[in-house]
Amino acid sequence: MKTLIVDDERLARNELRRLLENFPKIQIVGEAANADEALPMIDELEPELLFLDIQMPGKNGFELLQSIEGKAPEVIFTTAYDEYAIKAFEFNALDYLLKPVELARLSEAIHRVEEEQHATEPSTSAGQSSGHKLLGENDQVFVKDGEKCWFVKLGKVRLFESMGNYVRLYFDDQKPLVLKSLNALEDRLDPVTFFRANRKHIINLQWIEKIEPWFSGGLLVTLRGGDKIEISRRQAIRFKDLLSL
The missing domain is CATH 2.40.50.1020 (LytTr DNA-binding domain)
Incomplete structure (x- = not known):
């Protein structure tokens, strides 16, 4: 799964990258320190998953998501503050991890990502061969x-x-x-x-x-x-x- 890390703290990005080495399905395609860096990378690299900090210089994590045009990646928020949790799930976040991120908690979040992938698999070609099809206006x-x-x-x-x-x-x-x-x-x-x-x-x-x-x-x-x-x-x-x- 193509993954982009967005966090203004270099040490936090490095630590998350180290932890993600435990999950071979996660392919880190880039890092960004703020929304201005992240938006063109999202447009060009089309990541399937974002690990996204909330408080950053310039646009915060929520404003970054609002700026994404087209289909947005799945999102796992990573933040030092717990007061944004409710708002995070209003943005369809798959999970909300508090820093410092623990490996066990990260593992739970990755599991949620995999479950979400499995939930949408029936719409893929493989899923259609199992009897599922795209739903049209006459369905x-x-x-x-x-x-x-x-x-x-x-x-x-x-x-x-x-x-x-x-x-x-x-x-x-x-x-x-x-x-x-x-x-x-x-x-x-x-x-x-x-x-x-x-x-x-x-x-x-x-x-x-x-x-x-x-x-x-x-x-x-x-x-x-x-x-x-x-x-x-x-x-x-x-x-x-x-x-x-």
Whole structure:
């Protein structure tokens, strides 16, 4: 698994790198001391996992994640402070490690990463050969939120929105929550119909009513029903390629 370490303390990066030598599946592809260094590395190297400090000069760890365009890597926070834990999981963090990081605790975090990988494997080619397939607009799915249940055709779902460790589905006048990460959901949805607009949203292309230029080279799409979703600059390039003749 391609891994990037982001921490402003060189000693902390060195210690984490030493501990990660115990996990042969982890391939460290780079290190960054701050968000300005990390963002172009994330764009170029496309790591699958970030070990991310929170308090750093310039943008903090949360602001770095908000700046990532397109599909974000899985994240394990590493910090000397415990007061950010709740906010960390609002950002879909797989784990939250307090410094100094202990090997046993790191091992638990790596195990969570592996579990998350296994959870998304059915959407891969190997998974499809085992009977799983991408879900398209004509597929129906069972959705349960509390005491309410729906059997909904995916073509009716106009928008998927990340809400921490949950995803909110928008269809008709309903907005149920399902316990699943947006990354895992994206891997199951047919990209012909469903497009990752930004870090928080997947849109149903069939529901687009209006497209407008937006800030910094992005786009603003309006869905039937009035939802307005920003397509990030990086995703806007893919979006134009996807919909061009």
